[in-house]
Amino acid sequence: MPQNKQIHLDNRPVGQAVVSNFKLVISDTPALQDAQVLVRHHFLSLDPYMRGRMNDAKSYAVPQALGQTMGGGTVGEVVGSKNTKFAVGDKVVGMGGWQQYSVVDGDQPGALRKLDTSHIPLSAYLGAVGMPGVTAWYGLVKIIEPKVGETMVVSAATGAVGSAFAALSKARGCRTVGIAGGPAKCKYALEELGFDACIDYKLHPDAPSLSKALKDACPTGIDGYFENVGGMVLDAVLSRMNAFGRIAVCGMIAGYDGAPLPLAYPALILMSRLKLQGFIVSEHMEIWPEALKELGSLVATAKLRARESIAQGIEAAPEAFLGLLKGKNFGKQLVKLF
């Protein structure tokens, strides 16, 4: 059996997460038992939710256990199988974690899903046609419920979720405005992702300044907002929401490190009769087939062309993950394992 490099959570962050929270461990992959499948991972997905799991706090996810391989989504190839449902050479997506190989019970429902890579590249199943894409779909379709001609805004606009959100929102006839960090990301949002406008939040030191920029970019106000970041961006967007606006709360990355960020003016929820709703896409598996069908079609027809940031080798995962938390990535952050 091949040697397997893994990244464990060695200790929990105090404030900001740092590289020394992680530890590289090398082990042998165990021999396969009946029904088990050995998967060689081509790509590991890095996602903001992982930061929340590093804390030992009450959260929606069970905390990541210390001394264990970090959890995470992976796509790869079956290289050994004692399960008749999976053959060597099959391409699969699963939760293989921060490691080169995983051994999976192929009979466990949902543990491994076979992929068709004839029109969709393997890595897209961790992004646009995977959990981030379905996340955008759920927030837009099930919580925001957009109407033709409305204005939609998304933060972290050039990330995996934001990219998919833009394509889905444009397909529904909505003005679609992004918020991203830096001129290169904003240019990319406009030229490649189909956004109608993109605001560089780094040009705005506070919520009133960002609110003014939102007024210019959203002349008829904001009807739907997909929240990935929290903090002053949420304060600014709230000030521009139209009556009966809907906000899908997917991430609060701004508050993952250190002190929780308050919401400055919650009375706006009442004054503008807003709906805010938090969600976790893994709790809504019933919508995945419908969402994946639309997302796959958008990717296969090049209406959704999401960029990827690819770190090389499992050893690079911690640094790439910390960069993701600071917005250093550009598009979907992946780690290529071989």
Add this chain to the structure above:
Amino acid sequence: MPQNKQIHLDNRPVGQAVVSNFKLVISDTPALQDAQVLVRHHFLSLDPYMRGRMNDAKSYAVPQALGQTMGGGTVGEVVGSKNTKFAVGDKVVGMGGWQQYSVVDGDQPGALRKLDTSHIPLSAYLGAVGMPGVTAWYGLVKIIEPKVGETMVVSAATGAVGSAFAALSKARGCRTVGIAGGPAKCKYALEELGFDACIDYKLHPDAPSLSKALKDACPTGIDGYFENVGGMVLDAVLSRMNAFGRIAVCGMIAGYDGAPLPLAYPALILMSRLKLQGFIVSEHMEIWPEALKELGSLVATAKLRARESIAQGIEAAPEAFLGLLKGKNFGKQLVKLF
């Protein structure tokens, strides 16, 4: 035509509202034109939303105009009519304002509604069987959507909205917990309004302390919350909400005077997958008949026996209103005009 005492908004509050914001004005009621009705008000309703209208700020309601009679709900009796739909002696509810008499166009849809006082006292149409009752109904039935066995919490529990909320929540088989100010209100909530528990927020200096009391009163957590106050009460309740909890945001009275109150930990919306939704009951007139039917039945069968605080005479309205904002009233705050 009779002389009419009115309370005008003379100037806008700077920070806290004060008695000198108001001015007593005496005028003659004008002669009736065709289709008009002269109503002698028996009771004026005082409600927290009026404080918001005193500001000249962006809000859902048009600001109260300076130099004009304060707006407000009234019940009374027709004492003059040039409209065939209304006869002298008819009991009616309308938006007569802070004055003894009003002249109303009886043909304007919704301006005046005739009342049946055979089983329901006239004043109840300003409380349990009026706007406050329907407010409780909408928040509970349409936003919170309670299930049998769930736990519901309401702040300002012994007010007109809270009283109705308790009866409606108990009728749906929910554990119903109130938050109110002082031992007398809590005793009343338990003994007369049917609450299963009531927490005196005045015993709790901060959100963590109130949160602990909520844990005791809601051993299985909170599934639905009806928000009337905002501030630290909302922070405390948020910390005890169960996954997929629903919060109907009806009032933020704590922030009406002076500086807006932040929400300390908005990330809980995501972590607990909560829905928060603001609403104004006057925008949902389609549900009033259904709501009033249930509320009228609860009052007629004495399942809802809401207390009233009654100030005497229009001159007493400003002081009574300021007391309401500070929670000095006990139950529905009314002004008896004659």
